[in-house]
Amino acid sequence: MATSKLEYSPVQCKNRISATEDAIYVLGGRWTIRVMIGILGGNRRFNELQRTVTGISAKMLSSELKKLEVNQLIERIVFSEQTPVVVEYIPTPYSESLKDIITALSQWGANHRTKITTAN
Numbered sequence: 001m002a003t004s005k006l007e008y009s010p011v012q013c014k015n016r017i018s019a020t021e022d023a024i025y026v027l028g029g030r031w032t033i034r035v036m037i038g039i040l041g042g043n044r045r046f047n048e049l050q051r052t053v054t055g056i057s058a059k060m061l062s063s064e065l066k067k068l069e070v071n072q073l074i075e076r077i078v079f080s081e082q083t084p085v086v087v088e089y090i091p092t093p094y095s096e097s098l099k100d101i102i103t104a105l106s107q108w109g110a111n112h113r114t115k116i117t118t119a120n
Helices: 010-027 032-040 046-052 058-070 093-118
Strands: 074-079 086-091
Touching (some): 032 086, 058 074
């Protein structure tokens, strides 16, 4: 009996679940991927991000930015020589590894929306 691509051995299954849990831990919050898309889209300053990610509070955005920085997906740059002080959040080279994942997730979401809204 041939095994399809979607079937895993018990060890592979356990490893995939563990790795997926790690990814969800970093990216699974309501706002995390949205904020990351905003930063990857060129929005660098706090207020720009808050306008882009509709509905996020300043407190939650601050929390998400700290989380992304701890996970080495963004870098916080302070330009203290300017008045007022300017703070920008830039994607790290490591964040490039998310682009394909975000694209695939977005495409799946668009396809799913079409499937659900045109069903019947």
